[in-house]
Amino acid sequence: MTTLARPSTSDGDLPLTEADFARIARIAKAGWGLSLESAKRPLIRSRLGRRVKALGLGSFDAYCDVVESGEAQESDHFVTALTTNVTHFYREAHHFEMLESQILPPILQAARQGKRVRLWSAGCSSGQEAYSLAGSILALAPxxxxxxxRILGTDIDPTVLQIAQDGVYDPKICLFPTPALEERVFGRAPPTGGLRAVRPELKALVTFRRLNLVKPWPISGRFDVIFCRNVVIYFDKPTQRQLWARFAEVLHPGAWLLIGHSERIADPQELGLDPAGITTYRHAGAPSGKAPS
Structure with a gap:
């Protein structure tokens, strides 16, 4: 455990200099691919200022020394402070409508014929997207x-991943487009102890892992569907392009990539992707949906 001196300055009046911001931005880019805009300085000052105070430090520069020392726990706090985990169940409902009407039926048919099927919720936050995918699958294939x-859910933030793995939520953040979709995820049982627990059948389909998208991926096999929505907004354009290309490499021919409402892939055909709907792309080539012979 790190033992540090008490600061003489509170986080309320702790200055974030140009040099401090530049150093924080360099650390964020090198370690996690995050691109910090100067407009976010007040937010960064507020969030990281709390960590400076909690550690008993007197400056953001000293805080950067701690992060760059490789202390894993503080690195976790650092990335948590710099990212915003805002999500809800069945967010951007048009994607799930397309998933159930067009994408899943042939995939499920192939699965019943023996095909290995994998879906990936990349940047899954606290798990709502992954459990929504599971709810859609079970609605079509009990x-x-x-x-x-199986569904893989990954995120860089260990705090939200723990919530995802537990599958237990405060009802205040259990937002759904319709009551029927809410019942898919939680069933009809009332909250226990004021909390909502995801149905065991959904949890059984999902595995959560920590993953830094800009580092090597310890992933084997290809995916039939990848959801990566409202994640690349944290990256600069070159990093976004590299990430889209890496997703394309791990998709089966004919597989699907769904991205956030404010995101676009420039020149997708160069990456082997064809536009297939609103912020939806499909890997070029014939679908690999047949069962193995």
Missing amino acids: DAAKLDL
């Missing part, structure tokens, strides 16, 4: 647990 079908 026998999904018997198939070689």
Whole structure:
């Protein structure tokens, strides 16, 4: 555990200099690919200022020394402070409508014929997107647990990943487009102890792992569907382009990539992706939906 001196300055009047901001931005870019705009300085000063105070430090420069020392726990706090985890169940409902009407039916048919099927919620935050995917699958295929079908949820923030793994939520953040979708995820049981617990059938389909998207991916096999929505907004344009290309490399021919409402892929055909709907792309080539012979 790090032991540090008490500051003579509170986080309320702690200055964030140009040099401090530049150093924080360099650390964020080198470690996590995050691109920090100068407009975010007040937010960064407020959030990281709390960490400076909690550690008993007197400056942001000293705080950067701690982060760059490699202390894992503080690195976790650092990335948590710099990212915003705002999500809800069945967010951007048009994607889930397309998923259930067009994307999943042939995938599920192939799974019933023995095909390995994998979906990835990249930047899953506290798990709502991954559990929404599971809810859609079970609505179409109640026998999904018997198939070689799994959902991977990944995020860089260990705090939100723990919430995702627990699958237990405060009702105040359980936002759904319709009551029917809410019942898919939580069933009809009333909250226990004031909290809502995801149905066990959904949890059984999902595995959560910590993953830094700009570092090597310890992933084997390809995916049939990737949701990466409202994640690349944290990256600069070159990093975004590299990430889109890496997603394309791990998609099966004919597989799907769905991105956030404010995101676009420039020249997707150069990456082997074809536009297929609102912020939806499909890997070029024939679908690999047939069962293995």
